[in-house]
Amino acid sequence: MKPESLAFSANASRALLDEDLKAALSHVKTGFVGKRLEAISVVPEWQQIREEAAALKNHVLDNLDHYLVAYEASVQRNGGHVHWASDGDELARVVVDICTQAGARTVAKGKTMVGEEADVNGALEAAGIEPIETDLGEYIIQLAKEPPSHIIAPAVHKTKEQVADLFHEHHQQYGLTERLIDRGALVNEARTVLREKFRVADVGITGANFLIAETGQHVLVTNEGNGDLTSNLPRVQIVVVGIEKVVPTLEDASSLLRLLARSATGQHFSNYTSLMSGPKREGDLDGPDAFHVVLVDNKRTEMLAGDLKEMLRCIRCGACMNHCPVYGSVGGHAYGWVYPGPMGSVVTPAIIGVEKAKDLPHACTLNGRCAEVCPMSIPLPKLLRRHRQTTFERGLQSANARYGLGLWAWAASRPKLYRGLTRMSVSLLSRLGRRRGHFRRLPFAGGWTQARDLPAPQGGSTFMSLYAQQRSAEEAGQ
Amino acid sequence: MTSGELAARERVLGRISAALGRERSIASVDQLPADVSDRISRHQRHTLPTIGDDLVGRLITQMEAVLMSVVRLQSRSDVVEAVRFYCASEGIDGPMTVSPALADLDWPAETGVGAASGVELTSVTPCLAAVAETGSVALASHAATPATLNFLPDNHIIVLYENQVVAHVDDALAKMRDLDPLPRALNFVTGPSRTGDIEQTIEIGAHGPRRMHVLLLPGDPPV
Numbered sequence: 210m211k212p213e214s215l216a217f218s219a220n221a222s223r224a225l226l227d228e229d230l231k232a233a234l235s236h237v238k239t240g241f242v243g244k245r246l247e248a249i250s251v252v253p254e255w256q257q258i259r260e261e262a263a264a265l266k267n268h269v270l271d272n273l274d275h276y277l278v279a280y281e282a283s284v285q286r287n288g289g290h291v292h293w294a295s296d297g298d299e300l301a302r303v304v305v306d307i308c309t310q311a312g313a314r315t316v317a318k319g320k321t322m323v324g325e326e327a328d329v330n331g332a333l334e335a336a337g338i339e340p341i342e343t344d345l346g347e348y349i350i351q352l353a354k355e356p357p358s359h360i361i362a363p364a365v366h367k368t369k370e371q372v373a374d375l376f377h378e379h380h381q382q383y384g385l386t387e388r389l390i391d392r393g394a395l396v397n398e399a400r401t402v403l404r405e406k407f408r409v410a411d412v413g414i415t416g417a418n419f420l421i422a423e424t425g426q427h428v429l430v431t432n433e434g435n436g437d438l439t440s441n442l443p444r445v446q447i448v449v450v451g452i453e454k455v456v457p458t459l460e461d462a463s464s465l466l467r468l469l470a471r472s473a474t475g476q477h478f479s480n481y482t483s484l485m486s487g488p489k490r491e492g493d494l495d496g497p498d499a500f501h502v503v504l505v506d507n508k509r510t511e512m513l514a515g516d517l518k519e520m521l522r523c524i525r526c527g528a529c530m531n532h533c534p535v536y537g538s539v540g541g542h543a544y545g546w547v548y549p550g551p552m553g554s555v556v557t558p559a560i561i562g563v564e565k566a567k568d569l570p571h572a573c574t575l576n577g578r579c580a581e582v583c584p585m586s587i588p589l590p591k592l593l594r595r596h597r598q599t600t601f602e603r604g605l606q607s608a609n610a611r612y613g614l615g616l617w618a619w620a621a622s623r624p625k626l627y628r629g630l631t632r633m634s635v636s637l638l639s640r641l642g643r644r645r646g647h648f649r650r651l652p653f654a655g656g657w658t659q660a661r662d663l664p665a666p667q668g669g670s671t672f673m674s675l676y677a678q679q680r681s682a683e684e685a686g687q
Numbered sequence: 688m689t690s691g692e693l694a695a696r697e698r699v700l701g702r703i704s705a706a707l708g709r710e711r712s713i714a715s716v717d718q719l720p721a722d723v724s725d726r727i728s729r730h731q732r733h734t735l736p737t738i739g740d741d742l743v744g745r746l747i748t749q750m751e752a753v754l755m756s757v758v759r760l761q762s763r764s765d766v767v768e769a770v771r772f773y774c775a776s777e778g779i780d781g782p783m784t785v786s787p788a789l790a791d792l793d794w795p796a797e798t799g800v801g802a803a804s805g806v807e808l809t810s811v812t813p814c815l816a817a818v819a820e821t822g823s824v825a826l827a828s829h830a831a832t833p834a835t836l837n838f839l840p841d842n843h844i845i846v847l848y849e850n851q852v853v854a855h856v857d858d859a860l861a862k863m864r865d866l867d868p869l870p871r872a873l874n875f876v877t878g879p880s881r882t883g884d885i886e887q888t889i890e891i892g893a894h895g896p897r898r899m900h901v902l903l904l905p906g907d908p909p910v
Binding site: 233236237240241252253254257258260261262265268271272273274275276277278279281284287292293294295301303306315343344345346349362363364365367369372391393395396397399400403404408420423424425426432433434435437438440441442452457458459460461462463464466474476477478479480481482483484485486487488489490491492493494495496504506510511513514654 | 722884892
C-alpha cells in the first residue's frame with residue numbers, strides 16, 4: 210500500500226474523535242492484555258524462556274546467510290522451490306509470475322504482513338488474478354478496501370454493526386440477503402462464502418511465522434484454520450516470508466512458539482500450528498502439486514547492518530501495540546502503513562524511509578511498556594529514540610519543534626538563567642492559580658488545556674529550590 | 688530460479704554478508720561453517736515449562752480447557768460404536784469420511800475412506816501424538832492420513848492411544864523427525880477453529896471443525 214505515514218498528526222486527531230473506533234479499541238485492553246497476563250502467570254520459566262529466545266535470535270542474525278542457505282537446501286530436498294526477492298517489487302513480480310504460469314484465476318490468501326508490505330494483492334489484481342483474503346479480519350478489511358489496523362487482528366477497529374453492513378452489501382450476490390448482526394451468525398456467513406472461494410482457488414498464498422533450517426519446514430500459526438485450508442486445498446502453494454524468520458532447529462521453533470501465542474492472544478498454543486514443506490509426497494491423497502517459498506529482504510539487510518538490528522528479533526506478536534497508550538487511543542490506521550504501534554514506528558521508517566514517516570518515532574510517550582512486554586526483549590523505546598535522533602539530524606522536524614527545542618537548549622545550557630526563568634514562571638503561575646488551584650486556559654499551552662486542566666504549582670517553589678533548602682537543612686542538622 | 692532471481696539471491700546474500708562484516712557469503716550448503724552445521728544437528732532443547740508427571744491427566748485438563756471433549760475406551764473395537772454414539776448425542780447426521788489408516792474397522796457401509804471431499808460432516812482420524820503441555824493433537828500427513836480431514840469437516844474425531852501422549856511440543860516434533868520421508872504437513876490442532884476478529888469476542892467454527900472429540904485408548908497404536 211502507498212504509505213500515508215506523513216499524515217500521522219492529522220490522522221491521529223481525526224481518530225481521537227471517532228466514537229466507533231474508541232468503542233472497538235476498548236476491546237483490545239479487555240481482551241489481549243488481560244489474557245496475556247493470565248497465560249504467562251502460570252509459566253514460572255517465562256523470563257528464562259524469553260532470555261534464551263533473544264540469545265537464539267541474536268545467534269541466527271549473526272549467521273543469517275548460513276541459516277538461509279541451509280533452509281533453502283532443505284526445502285529443495287523436500288521437492289520445493291526457493292525464490293529470493295530483494296524488495297517488495299521483486300516479491301510481487303515473483304508471486305505474479307508463479308500464479309500466471311500456473312494459469313491461476315483465483316488466489317486464496319492467508320494473512321501475510323510481508324505481502325502487505327509489497328501490496329501483493331494490488332499486483333495480482335493488475336495481472337487479472339483475483340486475490341481473496343481468508344483470515345476473517347483480513348477478509349473484512351478487504352471488503353472495506355482498508356489496510357489492516359493491527360498485525361494479528363486486522364479488523365480490530367471495526368464494530369460488529371460495521372461488519373454487518375459490509376457483509377450485507379457484499380454477500381447479496383451469493384443470495385445472502387439478510388443483514389445479520391449476531392457475531393456467531395456473521396462468522397458463519399463468512400465461513401459459507403469463503404468455503405466456496407477455497408474450493409475454486411488455484412493458488413494458496415500464506416506468510417510464515419518461522420522457517421526451520423534443519424527440516425526446510427515453515428511454521429504457520431492461525432486460530433481459524435484458514436492458513437491450513439489455504440495451504441492444503443489449492444494445487445499451488447506459495448509462502449512469502451521475511452529473511453529474518455529462519456531458525457536452526459525444530460527445538461528452536463518450539464521455544465519461540467511458547468512465547469508467540471501467549472504474547473499475542475494469551476493462549477498457551479494457537480489452535481492451528483502447522484509445519485509444512487514441499488508438495489504432496491508419493492501416494493498422498495491431498496496437498497499441493499507445487500510448493501514455492503519466496504525469501505524477502507525489503508530493507509531487512511539494511512536493518513541488519515545498522516543500529517536497528519535488534520528489531521529483527523521481532524516475532525510479530527502484537528503485544529507492544531496491545532500495551533501502547535498511543536495505539537490504544539488512535540488505532541492502527543493513523544500510522545499510515547502496514548505496521549502500527551511501537552514495532553511499526555520502528556519498522557515503518559526503516560522500510561519506507563524516515564523522511565516518509567518522520568512523525569512515527571515521536572508518537573510515543575517513552576513509557577516503556579512495549580519493551581517490558583516484548584517477548585524478544587527488543588528495546589523499542591531505544592530504537593525509537595535512534596529514529597528521533599535521525600529526524601533531528603536530517604532537519605525533518607517542524608520549524609516550531611526545532612526552534613522550540615533550540616530555545617530550550619539555549620536556556621537549559623545556562624543553569625543560572627534557566628533556574629531564574631523557572632522560578633519566575635512557577636511563582637507567577639502559583640499566584641495566578643491560587644484561587645482555583647488549576648488553569649482552564651493558558652497562553653502557549655492550548656494543546657494541553659484543550660483536553661484537561663493544568664494544576665497550578667503549589668507554594669511557588671521549584672525542584673532546585675526545594676533541593677537547596679533540604680541540603681542546607683541537612684547541613685545545619687549535622 | 689530465473690536469472691533475475693539468481694541475481695536477487697546473490698544480492699540478498701551479499702548484503703547479509705556485508706552487513707555482518709564478512710568478505711563473501713557461502714554459495715551452497717556444503718560450505719556451511721562447522722559451528723553452524725553442529726548447531727543444526729545438535730537438536731538442543733531450550734527451557735521447558737514444568738508440567739508434572741501425570742501426562743494423561745494434564746492432557747485431558749488442557750484439552751477440555753480448549754473445548755475438546757475426551758472419552759476413554761477399552762479397545763480399538765469400541766471405536767466405531769463410540770463414534771456412532773457421539774454423533775447421535777450431538778445430533779450429527781450426515782456423511783462421514785475416515786482416514787485410510789482406520790479403514791480396517793467395521794464402519795457402516797456408507798462411510799467414506801480417503802481425503803476430505805468437502806461434503807462430509809464428520810471425519811475420524813488417528814494421530815501421531817498428543818501434547819500434555821498444550822492439549823494439542825499432532826497429526827502427520829501421509830497417504831493413509833490425508834491432512835484435509837483435519838480441516839474441512841464440521842466435526843473431527845481423533846483416535847489417540849495413551850502411549851502416544853508426550854510431555855512437550857518438542858517430544859512430538861522429535862517423533863516427526865524420525866518419520867521418513869518427512870511428512871508434507873504436521874498439524875498441531877488445539878481445539879476447534881476459532882476467531883476473535885469481530886470485536887475480540889471468541890466465536891467457534893471460523894473455518895475448520897466446530898467440534899473436536901478424542902477417543903482415548905490404552906496402550907500403543909497398531910503398527
